[in-house]
Amino acid sequence: MIPVDEALARILAHFQPLGGEMVGVGDALDRVLAGDVVARVTQPPAAVSAMDGWAVRGGDIATLPTTLARIGEAPAGRPYVGGVGPGQAVRLFTGSVIPDGADTVVLQEDCDDLGTTVRVREGTPGRWVRAAGLDFTSGSVGLKAGRRLTVRDLALAAAMNHPFLTVHRRPRVAILATGDEVVMPGEPLGPGQIVSSNGLALAALVQRYGGIPVNLGIAPDDADTLATLARGAAGCDLLVTTGGASVGDHDLVRGTLAAQGLDLDFWKIAMRPGKPLMFGRMGATPLLGLPGNPVSSLVCATLFLVPALRRLQGLEPASVPLARAVLAAPLPANDRRQDYLRAALTPSEGPLPLATPFAHQDSAMLSRLAAADCLIVRVPHAPPAQAGVMVDIVPLDEI
Numbered sequence: 001m002i003p004v005d006e007a008l009a010r011i012l013a014h015f016q017p018l019g020g021e022m023v024g025v026g027d028a029l030d031r032v033l034a035g036d037v038v039a040r041v042t043q044p045p046a047a048v049s050a051m052d053g054w055a056v057r058g059g060d061i062a063t064l065p066t067t068l069a070r071i072g073e074a075p076a077g078r079p080y081v082g083g084v085g086p087g088q089a090v091r092l093f094t095g096s097v098i099p100d101g102a103d104t105v106v107l108q109e110d111c112d113d114l115g116t117t118v119r120v121r122e123g124t125p126g127r128w129v130r131a132a133g134l135d136f137t138s139g140s141v142g143l144k145a146g147r148r149l150t151v152r153d154l155a156l157a158a159a160m161n162h163p164f165l166t167v168h169r170r171p172r173v174a175i176l177a178t179g180d181e182v183v184m185p186g187e188p189l190g191p192g193q194i195v196s197s198n199g200l201a202l203a204a205l206v207q208r209y210g211g212i213p214v215n216l217g218i219a220p221d222d223a224d225t226l227a228t229l230a231r232g233a234a235g236c237d238l239l240v241t242t243g244g245a246s247v248g249d250h251d252l253v254r255g256t257l258a259a260q261g262l263d264l265d266f267w268k269i270a271m272r273p274g275k276p277l278m279f280g281r282m283g284a285t286p287l288l289g290l291p292g293n294p295v296s297s298l299v300c301a302t303l304f305l306v307p308a309l310r311r312l313q314g315l316e317p318a319s320v321p322l323a324r325a326v327l328a329a330p331l332p333a334n335d336r337r338q339d340y341l342r343a344a345l346t347p348s349e350g351p352l353p354l355a356t357p358f359a360h361q362d363s364a365m366l367s368r369l370a371a372a373d374c375l376i377v378r379v380p381h382a383p384p385a386q387a388g389v390m391v392d393i394v395p396l397d398e399i
């Protein structure tokens with residue numbers, strides 16, 4: 001059994017960010033930039049008005065009230081041709097280009113439009129002008145490579161005049177469930193059969209973390225069929241299996257794939273749940289073999305598949321971030337496996353939430369996993385922990 005950190009490092013050593021592809025800026029939400037976004041325009045392109053009002057010369061409104069000659073109009077997008085001289089004013093609107101000679105906007109509600117003249121009652125020299133390039137200038141870097149694009153980022157990239165963005169390709173992840181006893185939800189259940197939840201959950205997780213799931217179905221406990229279905233992963237960036245990872249007579253994944261050329265890196269890690277995790281390569285395709293127990297499968301996917309997906313998309317750090325919480329109930333000493341305890345989070349009087357571990361931690365209990373807000377991390381051989389101590393947690397709010 002190797003430690004969790006070593007397993008993660010050995011897995012990540014097999015993954016590099018995928019190449020880039022061009023996508024429309026409107027389709028780039030949540031994708032990861034493969035290159036910097038550099039402004040192709042200056043914004044605003046010229047000094048513009050921040051308000052509806054009148055463009056004037058600051059010197060003309062030093063003493064108020066005053067009356068200026070109304071010489072023209074500049075709607076947004078149609079700049080006034082000609083300058084504003086002493087004693088003159090041009091009507092303009094929010095976003096209108098400030099005409100040459102003017103350096104100030106006075107608000108329309110502080111003026112009286114008298115037809116050929118405008119009487120200014122209030123105003124401050126220099127106010128309500130947005131300088132050219134106030135937001136950004138052509139050539140400046142707006143968004144850096146490696147950033148997962150938010151809604152706000154898309155707005156900025158579009159404003160920087162990018163109809164397309166280069167983002168890392170989405171990882172294609174083949175998912176193969178195994179076991180004679182598991183059938184798809186809704187299918188007739190024979191004696192002793194259960195519904196396969198792992199494949200669906202893994203596909204959803206792959207999608208949540210930016211990948212494209214490729215469903216290879218359910219392999220029965222039969223080496224030939226398992227080998228045939230596993231070959232469907234050709235061309236994918238990763239093959240994930242679930243089930244058949246342990247030591248039972250029907251746990252076929254390792255043996256079958258070994259006969260198909262599996263180059264095993266490791267099998268078994270010092271972790272609970274998830275001890276029989278395996279990792280290796282089938283030719284060009286990395287293989288992550290998850291245990292069949294539903295909680296083990298999803299907890300291992302959270303800790304190892306999510307980082308692989310992050311690395312493949314160029315997101316760093318690849319590992320899942322830890323948070324802190326206050327332990328709400330005592331815990332006994334831990335054994336040699338790193339434990340990930342399903343727990344509920346509730347607000348405390350302090351800055352950190354309270355984490356209450358569930359009484360039942362069986363790795364078959366999806367009901368407890370669904371009810372959990374986080375996993376409490378217990379390092380190998382951790383001494384007994386009192387209520388009130390700080391603990392590391394893996395938040396589950398996205399999973």
Ligand SMILES: Nc1nc2c(c(=O)[nH]1)N[C@H]1C(S)=C(S)[C@@H](COP(=O)(O)OP(=O)(O)OC[C@H]3O[C@@H](n4cnc5c(N)ncnc54)[C@H](O)[C@@H]3O)O[C@H]1N2
Pocket residue numbers: 177178179181182194195196197198199242243244245246247248251273274275276290291292293294296363364
């Ligand atoms: N003698 C030993 N037995 C076991 C050991 C061990 O060290 N010695 N390890 C245990 C641990 S820890 C785990 S975890 C499990 C993992 O076993 P497998 O990966 O071989 O998983 P299966 O035996 O195929 O299934 C386990 C359990 O999960 C259910 N399952 C399987 N696939 C699905 C699916 N797609 N959806 C929902 N549930 C699934 C399956 O029916 C079993 O109940 O091994 C222990 N045994």
Ligand code: MOO
Pocket residue numbers: 271272273274275276291293296363
């Ligand atoms: O490691 Mo297994 O996942 O304890 O049930």
